[in-house]
Amino acid sequence: MTKRTLNPSSSAMNERSSGAIAGAVLAALGVILSGCGSDTGTATPQDAAPECTGGVLEADLQAEPLSGPGVDPATGKVRPPPEGASYTISSTYGIPRPGDAVMERYVQMFGAIQAQLASQPGLVAMQLAQSSSCGSGRTLAVWESTEAMYAFVMSPAHLAAMDAVDELVQPNYAVTHWETTSADEVTMAQGARRMASEAASR
Incomplete structure (x- = not known):
């Protein structure tokens, strides 16, 4: 069970950062599941493609344009970012489990996440992407600060997503x-490189 605190210390946030924003991976499923019909019992591309991982950017990745108040x-x-300031970038990768039950549960949750993001203070920009070959989705979010990112992490919609991600x-x-x-680091490729580096260091 994930331990939650509304005021995590800086060290605690660093220790649980990966687990804490795991629920955000559900946003990536929006661009995948919205175009899927029933897939109960079918194999996913991941079953036949072991290279489909967060650390390997998919060759056929299709990304929506960046959107948000910080986009020119x-x-x-x-x-x-303003002079003397920095951004916090978060990136997620995921492949949905097959089945109609996943679609139904996801639809219930993603509307709440979308609504939360639409009015979330501190969100600078957002991007969604999908790969047909891997059946995967990615997100990229730009935040004014790490504190702003964690304000979203601890929101009710995201806490519910954290509970359902597995x-x-x-x-x-x-x-x-x-x-x-x-701002040049705001790319899906940079997110994939960091995922690969973190996986290699485990």
Whole structure:
């Protein structure tokens, strides 16, 4: 059982960062499951493709444009953080478990997550992506600060998602986050590199 606290210390947040934002991986399923019909009992691409992991960026990954208040409409990129400040970037990867029950449970939860994100203070930008070959989804979120990210982590919608992630997502899901002063690091590829590095260090 995951221990929850509304005021985690800095060291505690670092120790449980991966587990704490695991529920955010459900956002990646939106672009996958929205186009799926019944898949009860069918094999997923993950069964035949062991290279489908968080640390390997899918060759056919299709990403939606970045969206959010921090995106420059002229370039489609995230504006640099204010001078002297940095962003916290979170990235997730996951493959949904097969079955109609997963779809039904997911639909119940994702609406609440979408509504939470739409009005979440401190969210600078968001991006969703999917891979047909792996049946996987990725998210990328840009936050004004680590504190802003954890305010979302501890929201009711996300806490519910944390409780359901093992039920809905295959066990090779991955999450990571990092701080940066460079808007150039706001990429799915950077998230995959960090997931690969963290997996290699375990």
